Amino acid sequence: MTQPLLQATDLVKTYGNGHKAVDGVSLEVSAGEIVGVVGESGSGKSTTGRMILGLLKPDSGSVRFDGADIHSMSRARLHELRARMQVVPQNPQTSLNPRLTIGASMEFNMRVHGIARAERQQRVSDLLGRVGMAPTYARRYPHQMSGGQLQRVAIARALATEPQLVVCDEAVSALDKSVQAQVLNLIADLQRDMNVAFVFISHDLAVVEHISDNVVVMNHGKVVEYGSAEQVWSNPQDEYTARLLSAIPGKSLMAS
Numbered sequence: 001m002t003q004p005l006l007q008a009t010d011l012v013k014t015y016g017n018g019h020k021a022v023d024g025v026s027l028e029v030s031a032g033e034i035v036g037v038v039g040e041s042g043s044g045k046s047t048t049g050r051m052i053l054g055l056l057k058p059d060s061g062s063v064r065f066d067g068a069d070i071h072s073m074s075r076a077r078l079h080e081l082r083a084r085m086q087v088v089p090q091n092p093q094t095s096l097n098p099r100l101t102i103g104a105s106m107e108f109n110m111r112v113h114g115i116a117r118a119e120r121q122q123r124v125s126d127l128l129g130r131v132g133m134a135p136t137y138a139r140r141y142p143h144q145m146s147g148g149q150l151q152r153v154a155i156a157r158a159l160a161t162e163p164q165l166v167v168c169d170e171a172v173s174a175l176d177k178s179v180q181a182q183v184l185n186l187i188a189d190l191q192r193d194m195n196v197a198f199v200f201i202s203h204d205l206a207v208v209e210h211i212s213d214n215v216v217v218m219n220h221g222k223v224v225e226y227g228s229a230e231q232v233w234s235n236p237q238d239e240y241t242a243r244l245l246s247a248i249p250g251k252s253l254m255a256s
C-alpha cells in the first residue's frame with residue numbers, strides 16, 4: 001500500500017485554560033484527495049488544521065507529511081516543507097497585505113521559497129489565469145477587488161509554490177452562495193488538473209460534501225464520524241452527524 005501524503009495520528013491540544021480543544025484526532029490525506037473537516041464552531045477544526053500545517057505544536061500525537069514527522073524536524077526542514085503545504089485562510093481581506101498589489105503578494109510567497117524573479121512573474125500570470133482572472137489583475141490592490149475575486153487570489157497565491165497539500169480553513173464561508181459555488185468548482189478543477197490534495201474545513205456539511213472524497217466530522221475536539229462523503233451524507237453512523245444533516249435546508253428533498 002502506498003503511504004498517505006499526510007497522516008495525523010492521535011492529535012491532542014489543550015489550551016492554557018485546560019480546555020481540550022482537540023482530543024485524539026487522526027486523519028489521512030492521500031495525494032490529490034480532498035478531505036472535508038466539518039463540525040460546529042469550537043469543535044477544534046482550525047486547531048487541527050494549524051497542527052497539520054506545523055503552525056501549532058500538538059501536546060501529543062504526530063503529523064507525518066510524506067512519511068516525515070513535521071513536529072520533530074528542524075526549522076530549516078519545516079520551512080522547506082512549507083512550500084509543499086499551503087493555507088487558504090478564511091478572510092483574504094485580512095491575509096493579503098493592503099499595501100501590496102496582488103502580484104506582489106503572490107510573488108512574496110514565492111520569494112520566501114527562493115523562486116527566481118522571471119519564474120515568479122510567469123507563475124503569477126499563469127495562476128491568475130488558472131483561477132479565471134486576467135493577468136492585469138496582478139497590478140490591482142486588494143481594495144479594488146470583490147470578496148470572491150480575493151478568495152480566488154488567495155487560492156492562486158497558495159498554489160504558487162506548487163504545493164501538494166492546501167488547507168482551506170472556512171475558505172468560502174464569507175462568500176455569497178453563488179460565488180461560493182464558483183470557488184468550490186474551482187477547487188475541484190484544481191484538484192483534478194493539478195493533483196493537489198486539499199483539507200477543506202467548514203462548519204457547513206453541505207459545502208464539504210459537495211467536493212470532498214472523504215469527510216471527517218468533529219464534535220468537542222473528537223472525530224465522531226469518518227468516511228466517504230457519499231456514505232456520511234446518505235448513511236451517517238453517528239447521531240451528531242445525523243443532526244448536522246437534518247439542519248441542512250432541502251436535504252430531505254435531494255436524491256441520496
Ligand SMILES: Nc1ncnc2c1ncn2[C@@H]1O[C@H](COP(=O)(O)OP(=O)(O)OP(=O)(O)O)[C@@H](O)[C@H]1O
Nearest residue numbers: 015016021039040041042043044045046047048203
Ligand atoms: N488560542 C487559543 N487559546 C485558548 N483557547 C483557544 C484558542 N484557540 C481556540 N481555542 C478554543 O479551542 C476550541 C477549538 O477552537 P477552534 O478554533 O479549533 O474551533 P473551530 O472548530 O475552528 O471553530 P470555528 O468554526 O468557530 O472556527 C474552542 O473552544 C476555542 O475557544
Ligand SMILES: [Mg+2]
Nearest residue numbers: 045046047169
Ligand atoms: Mg475555525
